[in-house]
Amino acid sequence: MTLPPHPGLAEGPVYLDYNATTPVDPRVAEAMAPHLTHFFGNPSSSHPYGSEPRRALAAARAQVAALVGGRPEELVFTGSGSEADLLALRGAVLASGRPHPHVITQATEHPAILESCRALQRLHGARITILPVDHVGLVQPADLAEALTDDTVLVSVMAANNETGALQPVAELAALAHARGALFHCDAAQAVGKVPLDVQALGVDLLTVVGHKTYAPKGAAALYVRDGVRLEPAAYGGGQEHGLRAGTENVALAVALGAAAELADGELAAGAPARIEALRDDLHRRLAVALPGRVHLNGPERERLPNTLNISIDGTLGHELLAAVPEIAASTGSACHSGAHAPSPVLTAMGNGPERALGALRLSLGRWTTQAEIETAAALLVAAATR
Helix, strand or coil: CCCCCCCCCCCCCCCCCCCCCCCCCCCHHHHHHHHCCCCCCCCCCCCHHHHHHHHHHHHHHHHHHHHHHHHHHHHEEEEEEEEEEHHHHHHHHHCCCCCEEEEEEECCCCCHHHHHHHHHHHHHHEEEEECCCCCCCCHHHHHHHCCCCCCCEHHHHHHECCCEEECCCCHHHHHHHHCCCCCCECCCCCEEEEEECCHHCCCEEEEEHHHCCCCCCCCCCEEEEEECCCCCCCCCCCCCCCHHCCCCCCHHHHHHHHHHHHHHHHHHHHHHHHHHHEEEEEEHHHHHHHHHEEEEEECCCCCECCCCCEEEEEECCHHHHHHCCCCCCCCCCCEEEEEECCCHHHHHCCCCCCCCHHHEEEECCCCCCCHHHHHHHHHHHHHHCCC
């Protein structure tokens, strides 16, 4: 299906930063709008003003759960992916009752995971193991098997990396964790809606879903919690969200996340990832042909998201290259502090030296990416790299 142009992208730069955030789909905005105006009631109220918000909240919960293969009662709405990650990690560690809880994660996780682990170590005495990754950014199951102990309460490994798109072997890792009695959490912020995910097939106990990566507004997210998994609540009070996150629910954002999930489910069934993958590979090919021997893929060639292309171009610095082409909106993995650029921790963990890491570009495609935009972006990047 051909979509009309997105109003937020009209006459702007070519947008190749969908992994940073996605534009809100107008159909999502339309679905949530009545809950910002007409349906203002508290979903916990027993009078008529609470009826429609309560119904809409339940429907949204079912839509999001269906996208990841869970049941509605296993879905907890949160305000961000970082909050969902914290609920999973802190909740599991505190609920474990272990005097010396052990948590395992890996080196290329999002800071929401790594910093939560450091906080658990600092505040609750948790022991943290950070697994290495190989040269394409994948965790080796043997490394996890060796790291697991009788005190391990949780393993947290992302579904897909935000910089390289690397898809981790989640099902195999989850099975190893369960064999030692540990829970398994998966931050699927980047993968949900881009590739099919099923919590039953993956065998995960906890899974993070993020709205602004799936064409819903920022502030809409969720945590899948397998039935029977005990977590310490993130907020205490009125018992909303199965007692795990007290506070009157934001029905409008929940409805938005539900609508986005239903659209994503339809796109996956219709084969949309194949269209995106073809555009991504065409962009890669155009750059490689025009800059022979200079373009290097960062991450797996096959086991990655269909929309993500992370490359380093010899003789360039990623931030300088993007600054030279303001007609393209994309990202590097480097961090800028007081004008100095530091190499991407993700690419560094993969064994890349500073030159290759600082030369990296992350080009991520999405729902509104067109063939014409790919051709334009390739021509602009090639021109800038050959000046």
